[in-house]
Amino acid sequence: MAEIVLQRVMKNYGPLYAVNDVSLTVNDGEFVALVGPSGCGKTTTLNLIAGLLPMSGGDIVIGDRVVNDLDPKDRDIAMVFQNYALYPNKTVFKNLAFPLQMRKLPKDQIDQKVRDAAKLLDITHLLERKPRELSGGQQQRVALGRALVRDPAVFLMDEPLSNLDAKLRVQMRSEIKRFHHNLNATIVYVTHDQLEAVTMADKMAVMNGGFLLQYDTPANVFANPINTFVASFIGSPAMSLIPLEGVTSGTDASLRSPEGWELPLSPMNARKAASSTTSKIVLGARHSTLKLHKTQVPGSVPGKVYTVEPTGDVTFAQVFINGAVVNISVEPSVVIHPDEQVFIEFDQERMHLFDAETTMALQAA
Amino acid sequence: MTDITLQRTRPVVKKPIDWWRWAGRFFLTFLLIFTVLPMAWMILTSVKSQFAAMQYPPQWWPAEPTLNNYFKLLDPTNRVGADFLRYFWNSFYVSLLTTILGVVVAVPAAYAFSRFRFPGRNFLFFGVLVRNMFPAVVFLMPLFLLMRWLGLVNTHGSLILTYLTFGLPLSIWLLKGFYDNIPIQLEQAARIDGATRFQAFLLIVMPLSTPGIIATSIFSFIGAWNEYVYAYTFLSRDDQMTLPVGIQRFFTEFATDWPGLMAATFMMSVPVVVLFLVLQKYFVRALTEGAVKH
Numbered sequence: 001m002a003e004i005v006l007q008r009v010m011k012n013y014g015p016l017y018a019v020n021d022v023s024l025t026v027n028d029g030e031f032v033a034l035v036g037p038s039g040c041g042k043t044t045t046l047n048l049i050a051g052l053l054p055m056s057g058g059d060i061v062i063g064d065r066v067v068n069d070l071d072p073k074d075r076d077i078a079m080v081f082q083n084y085a086l087y088p089n090k091t092v093f094k095n096l097a098f099p100l101q102m103r104k105l106p107k108d109q110i111d112q113k114v115r116d117a118a119k120l121l122d123i124t125h126l127l128e129r130k131p132r133e134l135s136g137g138q139q140q141r142v143a144l145g146r147a148l149v150r151d152p153a154v155f156l157m158d159e160p161l162s163n164l165d166a167k168l169r170v171q172m173r174s175e176i177k178r179f180h181h182n183l184n185a186t187i188v189y190v191t192h193d194q195l196e197a198v199t200m201a202d203k204m205a206v207m208n209g210g211f212l213l214q215y216d217t218p219a220n221v222f223a224n225p226i227n228t229f230v231a232s233f234i235g236s237p238a239m240s241l242i243p244l245e246g247v248t249s250g251t252d253a254s255l256r257s258p259e260g261w262e263l264p265l266s267p268m269n270a271r272k273a274a275s276s277t278t279s280k281i282v283l284g285a286r287h288s289t290l291k292l293h294k295t296q297v298p299g300s301v302p303g304k305v306y307t308v309e310p311t312g313d314v315t316f317a318q319v320f321i322n323g324a325v326v327n328i329s330v331e332p333s334v335v336i337h338p339d340e341q342v343f344i345e346f347d348q349e350r351m352h353l354f355d356a357e358t359t360m361a362l363q364a365a
Numbered sequence: 366m367t368d369i370t371l372q373r374t375r376p377v378v379k380k381p382i383d384w385w386r387w388a389g390r391f392f393l394t395f396l397l398i399f400t401v402l403p404m405a406w407m408i409l410t411s412v413k414s415q416f417a418a419m420q421y422p423p424q425w426w427p428a429e430p431t432l433n434n435y436f437k438l439l440d441p442t443n444r445v446g447a448d449f450l451r452y453f454w455n456s457f458y459v460s461l462l463t464t465i466l467g468v469v470v471a472v473p474a475a476y477a478f479s480r481f482r483f484p485g486r487n488f489l490f491f492g493v494l495v496r497n498m499f500p501a502v503v504f505l506m507p508l509f510l511l512m513r514w515l516g517l518v519n520t521h522g523s524l525i526l527t528y529l530t531f532g533l534p535l536s537i538w539l540l541k542g543f544y545d546n547i548p549i550q551l552e553q554a555a556r557i558d559g560a561t562r563f564q565a566f567l568l569i570v571m572p573l574s575t576p577g578i579i580a581t582s583i584f585s586f587i588g589a590w591n592e593y594v595y596a597y598t599f600l601s602r603d604d605q606m607t608l609p610v611g612i613q614r615f616f617t618e619f620a621t622d623w624p625g626l627m628a629a630t631f632m633m634s635v636p637v638v639v640l641f642l643v644l645q646k647y648f649v650r651a652l653t654e655g656a657v658k659h
Binding site for chain 2 (some may be wrong): 047050052072073075077078079081082083085087088089098100102103146150227
């Protein structure tokens with residue numbers, strides 16, 4: 001096991017930067033998720049760690065070695081691919097044995113290690129089959145087996161669950177988490193599904209446009225998103241963002257809507273609003289922090305119901321406030337209808353304020 | 366409700382005669398006869414005696430079938446047999462070397478075109494294909510001059526080189542399709558599992574492209590085996606002739622021995638037919654590979 005350090009890693013194709021100045025440290029035994037939308041550079045970053053692509057700049061350290069110029073085979077890593085990349089002409093046994101054969105282990109040791117790995121993943125009965133004769137979940141397990149059979153320093157996983165159906169995905173999610181727990185392995189896990197990242201990872205690195213935006217524990221990223229992109233990317237349903245006008249008078253501050261209402265801010269939020277570079281401020285709030293009222297109460301703003309989505313134990317409503325769609329969760333017993341006038345109360349403690357120009361979260365000065 | 370209507374309508378349905386289908390069948394049958402008849406006549410003639418072959422009206426079925434023509438061709442002690450066997454060997458030698466060299470060049474070339482991005486990649490690839498736009502005969506004179514300059518006239522090397530230039534474009538193009546279809550992640554996985562780039566190619570990619578390699582081998586073998594014009598132009602010494610030229614020369618030296626000629630022609634087609642029958646499944650796979658996503 002080992003830690004991974006990325007220092008100012010760059011990868012460009014001509015003027016296009018796929019990975020732009022990414023620095024992060026994955027501690028020994030940590031499960032880190034690289035998360036972001038398609039084309040954000042997360043898979044490229046993983047391939048750079050694996051050595052499958054040459055870097056344009058920066059340093060990568062695995063364990064205590066700088067691996068910049070090492071071949072993938074010399075980096076002591078294992079990788080699980082999105083399409084599993086099982087060797088189709090080899091049996092499961094030979095798939096698992098391949099990394100060991102390449103390292104010229106004696107035959108009896110190979111046999112022993114393959115059987116141990118197979119037992120761990122409960123695929124012993126599949127050892128003589130070819131990959132195409134396996135179900136998606138079984139293929140996934142073989143791919144994991146091929147990665148762990150060699151006992152590598154680092155596991156790299158490239159969207160390993162995205163080819164599975166929804167039910168299996170949830171099951172494999174907990175299996176991979178268990179796998180991490182049992183082996184105490186260092187894992188870098190790429191996913192576009194923020195839910196996977198939040199549920200599985202010790203830390204998550206949110207990327208967009210080749211940049212690393214935020215690198216922290218899922219709880220911290222969830223609670224304190226660094227900008228509007230992270231805010232709207234993490235969490236399901238996404239955080240609602242309402243563009244408003246900041247108005248200050250002395251130490252008091254409020255947010256004003258062109259629709260005519262005004263939301264007074266708490267002293268803490270007023271100080272945050274004061275640090276904005278412009279008067280345009282984006283108000284962010286998660287669905288669970290909002291309260292829906294049928295009548296006006298102090299600190300609430302008017303909105304119009306757009307859709308109502310009952311899911312059983314909670315009902316999600318989408319409400320138009322100042323032209324923006326706001327997600328709210330309510331008790332299933334609450335009866336609301338589309339186009340109904342409602343009032344939304346914000347939680348001053350758990351609301352987020354962003355600078356509309358820089359998109360960055362506002363901090364109290 | 367639906368059950369009732371189904372029952373009511375089913376007996377009434379009467380299939381109209383599909384004339385297009387019958388026209389197609391008729392056409393295919395005609396095509397079959399058209400291709401099989403000459404071959405059947407070739408085999409029938411080859412088991413006749415010289416006298417029976419020249420009869421008019423022809424003997425549709427040989428009255429006294431004989432395998433003497435084949436014995437004569439395969440007997441190295443008489444002159445006819447010795448010549449035939451030498452031609453056969455020459456053809457085999459040239460075709461085999463063309464095939465092996467073709468695979469040795471086409472496999473890495475196709476792999477490079479499929480996997481690497483290098484300057485001039487597209488230009489080179491289309492350059493390779495442009496060769497196929499011209500009929501082979503167009504290159505006869507230039508290639509002859511080139512071979513004379515290289516001192517290769519009257520050697521088998523001239524033929525092998527020529528056949529390679531004609532066979533390679535198709536081989537490279539076919540194999541590239543194969544490599545395009547092999548996910549790059551397989552090689553990446555192999556490289557992470559401890560293989561060098563070359564080992565990944567040799568141990569993982571090559572076995573997966575075997576059908577393609579076999580198909581392109583058949584193509585180049587048959588191409589070289591059947592080629593006539595270049596062999597006729599480049600070779601003039603009797604001991605170097607390949608089968609297509611040899612058969613023609615040899616049998617017109619005397620009064621045309623039709624049964625002997627037919628026997629020799631049949632023997633010449635045997636390797637090609639056998640190759641096709643044994644390896645045809647790879648052939649079809651190679652040509653349809655990449656047509657649809659699996």
